[in-house]
Each structure stands twice: as structure tokens, then as C-alpha cells.
Amino acid sequence: MSTLSKRSTIYLDPVLHQALKLKSLETSQSISEIINEAVKEALSEDAEDLSAFDERANESLISYEQMLKRLKKDGRI
Numbered sequence: 001m002s003t004l005s006k007r008s009t010i011y012l013d014p015v016l017h018q019a020l021k022l023k024s025l026e027t028s029q030s031i032s033e034i035i036n037e038a039v040k041e042a043l044s045e046d047a048e049d050l051s052a053f054d055e056r057a058n059e060s061l062i063s064y065e066q067m068l069k070r071l072k073k074d075g076r077i
Contacts, residue, residue: 005032010035020035
């Protein structure tokens with residue numbers, strides 16, 4: 001763990017905590033390392049989603065009904 005790490009208290013469901021303890025033992029990683037990796041991955045996915053939204057911001061919008069009609073016309077449903 002980095003010397004710049006911050007300490008935080010989180011409350012986990014007991015079953016999740018047990019699963020983390022087992023994963024920690026099996027992977028030789030601390031629970032903190034596992035949680036840090038999971039949070040980084042989640043934040044990275046959010047950043048990718050936001051980037052995709054920005055790229056599509058100028059696309060025209062269609063209604064749900066229009067999309068269904070298009071999918072039927074194309075033989076996809």
C-alpha cells in the first residue's frame with residue numbers, strides 16, 4: 001500500500017466480508033488491495049461510459065416505438 005493511502009471505514013455485508021477474506025487468502029492480496037482494484041475498475045468503467053455519452057451527444061434521438069419498428073423492419077426481432 002502506498003504511503004499516501006487514506007484510511008476509511010466502510011461497512012460490508014457480512015457475507016461479502018467473508019468472501020473478501022477468502023479471496024484475500026487465496027490471492028495473497030490484502031482486502032484493501034482487492035477493494036482498491038474493484039473501485040478503480042468501477043471508476044474506469046464510469047469514465048468510459050461518460051466518454052461514450054460525449055461522443056454520442058450530437059446523435060439524433062428516437063423513441064422506443066421507433067426503435068422497435070426499426071428492429072422489426074431489419075428482421076432483428
